[in-house]
Amino acid sequence: xxxxxxxxxxxxxxxxxxxxxxxxxxxxxxxxxxxxxxxxxxxxxxxxxxxxxxxxxxxxxxxxxxxxxxxxxxxxxxxxxxxxxxxxxxxxxxxxxxxxxxxxxxxxxxxxxxxxxxxxxxxxxxxxxxxxxxxxxxxxxxxxxxxxxxxxxxxxxxxxxxxxxxxxxxxxxxxxxxxxxxxxxxxxxxxxxxxxxxxxxxxxxxxxxxxxxxxxxxxxxxxxxxxxxxxxxxxxxxxxxxxxxxxxxxxxxxxxxxxxxxxxxxxxxxxxxxxxxxxxxxxxxxxxxxxxxxxxxxxxxxxxxxxxxxxxxxxxxxxxxxxxxxxxxxxxxxxxxxxxxxxxxxxxxxxxxxxxxxxxxxxxxxxxxxxxxxxxxxxxxxx
Amino acid sequence: xxxxxxxxxxxxxxxxxxxxxxxxxxxxxxxxxxxxxxxxxxxxxxxxxxxxxxxxxxxxxxxxxxxxxxxxxxxxxxxxxxxxxxxxxxxxxxxxxxxxxxxxxxxxxxxxxxxxxxxxxxxxxxxxxxxxxxxxxxxxxxxxxxxxxxxxxxxxxxxxxxxxxxxxxxxxxxxxxxxxxxxxxxxxxxxxxxxxxxxxxxxxxxxxxxxxxxxxxxxxxxxxxxxxxxxxxxxxxxxxxxxxxxxxxxxxxxxxxxxxxxxxxxxxxxxxxxxxxxxxxxxxxxxxxxxxxxxxxxxxxxxxxxxxxxxxxxxxxxxxxxxxxxxxxxxxxxxxxxxxxxxxxxxxx
Numbered sequence: 001x002x003x004x005x006x007x008x009x010x011x012x013x014x015x016x017x018x019x020x021x022x023x024x025x026x027x028x029x030x031x032x033x034x035x036x037x038x039x040x041x042x043x044x045x046x047x048x049x050x051x052x053x054x055x056x057x058x059x060x061x062x063x064x065x066x067x068x069x070x071x072x073x074x075x076x077x078x079x080x081x082x083x084x085x086x087x088x089x090x091x092x093x094x095x096x097x098x099x100x101x102x103x104x105x106x107x108x109x110x111x112x113x114x115x116x117x118x119x120x121x122x123x124x125x126x127x128x129x130x131x132x133x134x135x136x137x138x139x140x141x142x143x144x145x146x147x148x149x150x151x152x153x154x155x156x157x158x159x160x161x162x163x164x165x166x167x168x169x170x171x172x173x174x175x176x177x178x179x180x181x182x183x184x185x186x187x188x189x190x191x192x193x194x195x196x197x198x199x200x201x202x203x204x205x206x207x208x209x210x211x212x213x214x215x216x217x218x219x220x221x222x223x224x225x226x227x228x229x230x231x232x233x234x235x236x237x238x239x240x241x242x243x244x245x246x247x248x249x250x251x252x253x254x255x256x257x258x259x260x261x262x263x264x265x266x267x268x269x270x271x272x273x274x275x276x277x278x279x280x281x282x283x284x285x286x287x288x289x290x291x292x293x294x295x296x297x298x299x300x301x302x303x304x305x306x307x308x309x310x311x312x313x314x315x316x317x318x319x320x321x322x323x324x325x326x327x328x329x330x331x332x333x334x335x336x337x338x339x340x341x342x343x344x345x346x347x348x349x350x351x352x353x354x355x356x357x358x359x360x361x362x363x364x365x366x367x368x369x370x371x372x373x374x375x376x377x378x379x380x381x382x383x
Numbered sequence: 384x385x386x387x388x389x390x391x392x393x394x395x396x397x398x399x400x401x402x403x404x405x406x407x408x409x410x411x412x413x414x415x416x417x418x419x420x421x422x423x424x425x426x427x428x429x430x431x432x433x434x435x436x437x438x439x440x441x442x443x444x445x446x447x448x449x450x451x452x453x454x455x456x457x458x459x460x461x462x463x464x465x466x467x468x469x470x471x472x473x474x475x476x477x478x479x480x481x482x483x484x485x486x487x488x489x490x491x492x493x494x495x496x497x498x499x500x501x502x503x504x505x506x507x508x509x510x511x512x513x514x515x516x517x518x519x520x521x522x523x524x525x526x527x528x529x530x531x532x533x534x535x536x537x538x539x540x541x542x543x544x545x546x547x548x549x550x551x552x553x554x555x556x557x558x559x560x561x562x563x564x565x566x567x568x569x570x571x572x573x574x575x576x577x578x579x580x581x582x583x584x585x586x587x588x589x590x591x592x593x594x595x596x597x598x599x600x601x602x603x604x605x606x607x608x609x610x611x612x613x614x615x616x617x618x619x620x621x622x623x624x625x626x627x628x629x630x631x632x633x634x635x636x637x638x639x640x641x642x643x644x645x646x647x648x649x650x651x652x653x654x655x656x657x658x659x660x661x662x663x664x665x666x667x668x669x670x671x672x673x674x675x676x677x678x679x680x681x682x683x684x685x686x687x688x689x690x691x692x693x694x695x696x697x698x699x700x701x702x703x704x705x706x707x708x709x710x711x712x713x714x715x716x717x718x719x720x721x722x723x724x725x726x727x728x729x730x731x732x
Contacts, residue, residue: 069577223603224644280651302609304588307580307581308578309582312546
């Protein structure tokens with residue numbers, strides 16, 4: 001019975017998301033387009049710009065990885081465009097167009113601007129089309145209700161036609177999807193282990209078949225073995241239901257396996273955007289190179305790595321020019337005064353915000369940052 | 384790697400065991416069960432060497448650090464500090480804490496937030512009997528040692544004014560103030576930003592090489608253990624399951640648990656495989672009989688369910704607590720072989 005329902009849902013998802021579905025040219029591959037997005041914390045002179053002029057886009061069924069350290073603005077970015085931020089955060093500019101699908105059968109896909117949308121419109125989109133798995137599953141689950149209530153609340157809010165029995169059946173089905181037994185429904189969140197809680201979070205996020213799932217460091221607090229299992233399950237679920245995903249983490253090596261495209265954030269701005277493999281094999285921004293070299297390798301000769309000098313920037317007191325220049329080994333005079341734009345790298349489908357790669361740069365590009373396709377990223381990193 | 388015979392053994396643990404009684408959840412009669420948090424662990428911390436202990440949460444690695452720091456008293460087993468056994472029941476003395484210092488995971492939690500850095504650094508020194516002027520000088524030199532320069536700039540700051548990486552350096556400086564012989568670092572980098580982690584690891588390396596400190600590095604990140612340590616110990620459910628000198632344990636893991644750990648590390652050269660759902664390490668998946676890993680083990684045999692395996696010697700200074708290697712010579716668990724050598728070294732010096 002329940003497996004039947006699963007097959008139907010999987011089939012429905014496959015048809016809806018296949019690019020060649022017989023809906024005609026109306027199907028738009030783009031599901032999210034963010035332009036010049038800015039978020040400040042505070043409003044007066046002491047305001048801190050946490051996200052600064054970010055452009056992003058995401059296609060159906062793709063995985064976008066957002067990498068950066070704490071304070072780089074990666075969480076603010078996603079909570080910003082999903083309109084989940086509260087004061088003192090203020091969205092100071094930009095648009096976030098989200099594909100809500102055709103208004104009527106066979107019509108063209110319609111986009112709404114999430115930034116300009118009112119509460120009622122947002123309510124129609126949240127959870128049903130965009131769901132968020134927020135960081136720290138222990139704090140995200142209401143500690144005083146049992147797991148089944150968590151599911152009930154979602155269905156009661158968004159699927160009012162569902163009966164009690166239907167809600168329960170669907171909750172069991174969702175738990176099975178993430179590898180949990182139905183007896184977990186009667187448990188309180190504190191009775192579950194970290195991995196189980198994170199699985200409940202993922203099951204909740206998938207409850208209404210969203211088009212886009214946002215994962216904010218879903219595995220950071222977990223042990224590596226559990227992390228591996230959950231990532232494996234996510235890959236399976238994605239293959240089955242075809243949702244797109246924005247995956248936030250500070251662990252760049254994890255993103256390389258998981259994401260189609262990766263953006264790297266530093267001090268609220270995108271510093272590099274490229275396909276996952278390309279970014280891993282040949283990083284072009286010195287910060288990306290530094291991040292990749294911050295993970296000791298599991299193979300090969302032991303050698304000293306240096307990581308990145310200095311400390312992460314203080315957003316209330318950002319250095320002028322490129323925010324990374326005080327920590328950058330390749331900084332030039334220009335870096336301290338002018339901020340490099342995120343520019344397309346000549347001829348390649350990738351973007352980088354660094355003066356080293358601008359055509360009229362007088363300094364030669366350092367060898368580490370211009371390698372064609374090196375075998376390992378740790379090359380050239382040792383001192 | 385370094386010559387073992389020339390190395391002085393600073394702190395040894397022999398058959399260290401710590402059990403906790405916990406209430407069985409949901410049991411009406413308040414039944415208690417015993418959790419063997421650390422079970423028969425022997426190790427040997429030598430001057431100028433880093434020993435890494437790798438394990439998941441719940442493997443007992445932090446309890447081990449607290450036993451070595453004598454914050455917890457062992458259920459059985461003994462500690463030997465520079466060749467002298469430490470009386471198990473004796474109160475933790477200033478002499479012991481000035482030789483063995485602990486650095487904790489969360490630098491924000493381990494500093495008094497209402498006092499400036501100088502108070503946090505100088506107070507332990509005053510307790511250890513240094514005069515005011517001496518303390519200030521020692522605190523400044525300790526800050527210089529951890530590359531926080533100029534020290535005056537940091538002494539008057541409050542903990543919240545420093546970044547996580549800087550604060551972790553301060554807490555390492557605080558440990559160094561009393562000039563210890565042994566530094567126990569309990570997950571010192573896991574709360575830090577990715578870009579500053581290597582800086583702290585390299586600092587530990589420097590303390591080890593230049594100041595001949597014996598360092599115990601506790602981590603869940605096996606790659607950083609490989610990067611830093613001379614000796615690696617993998618713990619599971621309170622026991623040492625695999626041990627090696629050098630990187631043998633990472634390069635050619637023998638215990639199924641170590642193999643699982645290593646396979647789970649994100650590695651872009653290995654595409655994401657769908658891992659079998661084998662459950663987590665918790666009270667219900669730790670076997671009470673036989674090998675503790677058997678409920679999660681992919682290569683489980685009948686003997687694993689009934690008899691606990693001893694450690695077998697699988698390579699030079701490489702032991703594995705697994706029945707798969709029962710044709711190999713049996714040894715005492717953990718770094719027993721170098722311990723013997725280490726003991727020899729202590730008596731000759």
